[in-house]
Amino acid sequence: MILTAFFAVWQRNEMIQIGYETEALQQKKTKLLRRQKELIAEISSLSAAERIERIALERLQMKSADPGQRIYVAAEIQNHGEEE
């Protein structure tokens, strides 16, 4: 009887310990996922067309190509006899 009681108490204690560890890992996972989402949002924000154009024009001193400077090449790629 006493052994069984001790075993039950030990088991309960172990479960609680594992519970604490699981919670700690869970919190870590939550933090990492949160960070991942923030980075995705940041990438999306940094790749905004307005920002890229501003950097290209102001910082890199680039210019928009005039229509005469644009050359279009019609691509017809043959792939195993089929047009791609």
Next chain:
Amino acid sequence: MIQRPKIVLKHPRFYTLLALMAFGFILISLRLVVVQGLQHEEWLARAEQAQEKSVEIEAERGTIYDRKGRILALDTERPSVYAIPAEIKEPLAASRRLAPLLGLSQKNIFKKLRKGGQFVWLNRKISPEKMAQIEKENIKGIGFITESKRIYPKGALFGHLIGFAGLDNQGLEGIERKYNATLQGKNGGLILERDAFGHSVFPKGFNYIRPSPGSDLTLTVDEIIQYISERELDAIVEKTGAEGGTVIVMDPWSGEILSMAVRPEFDPNRVKTSQPSQWRNRAITDFYEPGSTFKIITAAAALEENLIHPDDLVDCEEGTYPVRGTVIHDHNAIGTVSFRQVIAKSSNIGTIKVAEILGADRLLSYAKAFGFGERLGVDLVGESPGMLRSRKNWSSRSLASIAIGQEIGVTPLQMVTATSAVANGGWLMTPRIVKETSSGKGLREKAALIRRRVVSEETTEQLVQILKEVVSENGTARLASIPGYAVAGKTGTAQKIDSATGRYSRDKYVSSFVGFVPADNPVISILVMVDEPKGIAWGGEIAAPVFANIAKDVLHYLKIPPQRERPKAKPWERDIDRDRKSLKRVAAKEKEGRVAHAMVRIGPRQ
């Protein structure tokens, strides 16, 4: 015989104590029966309340993408700060420490903490940095719960279109509101077991209900086209000091909206600093008198009814023409010219004369067929049907007025959709903004929908040639021309009604241009509407150059070469090809009488 010893009560106090103990045991036993038996449920509930905490887990809201998979709205996780006032021993000191960290007034925090009770929100969806600072303070009774916060990484771009979701993750405007049920998902739940110190054990024990995330949405819009539209709209609004404006770019073959720009602007990340009037998507909720752009409809009706040929001559009366007690003037007085020139030079008199042959009933019928006076069924909230009065409410001057775009209210979306019908060979498409939804159950693509055929292909071919004249050297919209591309379109300059007098204002105008390019095989239809530009207000001077600037960059972005040799590289361009083929198939069936018009579905099935 054995003699039993006689019991003698030598120590009466011992027996009194024994009796008391027995009585105590009986009392405890009775209490045990009451607690464990009669009041079992009540005490169990109390214990669970002390040991367990129930937490609702918010489902992640679906992400919104543009047609190329760029993220336009997504959920990020943010900590929310709560307090358990009963556990805070010194609310005044705690409020003083928290106020600068939360950016709230100390008085408000103190008020919340002093009230007592089990739970109170102090501030929701704060930054992780703020959370770390508050954690350092280590105040007993202050805790955090992670909640979702909606982020719009493109800022004000797409602001009116996407709308926003509120604190409780409910879509309140735009796509967020229209597709709230799809995006929202289903909240889950968790029952935490707490130890004597209030720490939770078994975070995902047996009572964890996993939240179901909402579905993702892919829109028909394109970030680059939207940016080009907004950039050019901003430039003209700033240059002319206009009150606002709208630009819509549409794929005429499928009704897909490629961009929808509205000014004044609105950033969904800063809802609190904006006025509700700024949230309104004026491209669909507001209507205006289209002025001369509506002559496209009058001309289409007259050509379809074979009442006039583009080369037939019309006497434009040298700029003065009496109609039912009023005198109509042309901006540029002209004499007898071809019908083609009537539209190219935007003669009110010539158009009214043709409308008089057409008659009020037929004009009304074609206006309705082109989608005016009805909601087009775009998947956005707050679409207005515009204003098209029933025939019985027309005055004797209504025919003349409506023929030149007065006495009628149209939304920018209606105008560009009607023009797209001219561009695509006569089909009125249902404009749409959502391309597909995707969830754990798979992908669901939305098909393009034809509302009806409005005019024949032959009529649109004639009309396209006329609208090309508008953008020629002889027309009113030569500033809409783009070197290397044929452009078709129509200018509009409409006086606004002065709300004070109820009459047409002398200095408030709506300048607009609507058209498509390349004219003979269009890829995009564009509407530009500028509201109350100061100074010069002619559509050909104000809106037409904006059209040209947008079209030039969009054509370049879509890799549409000047000589109409479209490469077959872009997947979404293949969609246009597919839609175009589908439309032609429907047209062929129609000729054979095998198709009933209303709502023919083309493209992939859902």
